[in-house]
Amino acid sequence: MDNFTFYSPTKYVFGRGVESQAGALTASMVGRKVLLVYGMGSVVKSGLLDRVKKSLDESGVVYHEFGGIKPNPTDDRVYEGIDIVRREGLDGLLAVGGGSAIDTAKAIACGVPYDGDFWDFYAGKKVVETALPVGVVLTIPAAGSEGSGNSVITKIDGMHKISLRTEVALRPKFALMNPELTFTLPPYQTASGIADMMAHIFERYFTMTPEVEITDRVAEGVLTAIVEESPKVMANPEDYEARANIMWSGTLAHNGICGTGRREDWVSHFMEHEISSVYGVTHGAGLAVILPAWMTFMADHNPFKVAQMARRVFGVENHDDQSAALEGISCLKAFFGSLGLPVTFAELGIENPDIELLVKKLHENKGDVIGGYYRLTAAETAEIYRLAL
Secondary structure (H helix, E strand, C coil): CCCCCCCCCCEEEECCCHHHHHHHHHHHHCCCEEEEEECCCHHHHCCHHHHHHHHHHHCCCEEEEECCCCCCCEHHHHHHHHHHHHHHCCCEEEEEECHHHHHHHHHHHHHCCCCCCCHHHHCCCCCCCCCCCEEEEECCCCCCCCCCCEEEEEECCCCEEEEEECCCCCCCCEEEECHHHHCCCCHHHHHHHHHHHHHHHHHHHCCCCCCCHHHHHHHHHHHHHHHHHHHHHHHCCCCHHHHHHHHHHHHHHHCCHHHCCCCCCCHHHHHHHHHHHHHCCCHHHHHHHHHHHHHHHHHHHCCHHHHHHHHHHHCCCCCCHHHHHHHHHHHHHHHHHHCCCCCCCCCCCCCCCCHHHHHHHHHHHHCCCECCCCCECHHHHHHHHHHCC
């Protein structure tokens, strides 16, 4: 196990009706004047936004609305938000929604106090040292952004979808998490969120760091719970207990606890970012296609951890690592399929993906050789994309 520092300062308030605390927590932890960031309309139609605004009003919090944030959020909205916050002299941000709203709020939060272009942080030119505080009312369990210091934004010029990771600066001050707010999510969005949170665990689980049994077992426990609870959610969208377990899984998958003491991978996410950047697909659905392809490549090149996952999560009994890995991959694909997720490019709606373009953009953004579990060149990432055909 490697040396590590684990810092997770977010205050999680979990359960029925907790969104009513938005005003008090914003006033005490974020500020008295905030930018209210939200998505494409579901928070409005459900009445959630009105309840949040009522809570803010009762606590004396002044807010400026900033809605219409789309999936795979883009830099133009970030620049727009930065201008509003500076012009109005706002103290912080409250994001109501899922990963797109939260990631946009975080990008604005680090951009406001910075003299240069916020994209410098995402391009790796600068490190985020200070940011405005961010609070969250979570509606979609998937990205885990409510508990992480991460944010993903797409730069429209060149369609570069880049993730930013910070240890401290961009972790939300609080996250209000009511599983009831997820009851009305469409099945495909629920399933895509499940794939996303599993991917967050896999990116940490697949490591060459030895002797990490405790975090292996934590990761495997959350994965096993997701596999067991997901069918309940899909069968009965208003099963509160199943929704609660899935919602908390999304947070544990990405708040860093599963990555302590180990080197992480993240290639599957990098590869999917290029797919959703170029083709505009749902991130979790793209991951359901890439993850089995990446694991299939590893079955031939470095099967150990894939085989371990297969045995411990899916109960595979084969003693040969390569065979166990392949059987585990089949189980994972069957699980994704049972949720209505695609596992090939064609099922994702991309009949003839431009693999050359995907590989070119991937390595332009991430370097000539990528990966922590297995070092991959452009020729090898192209092979993984082809395995997803």
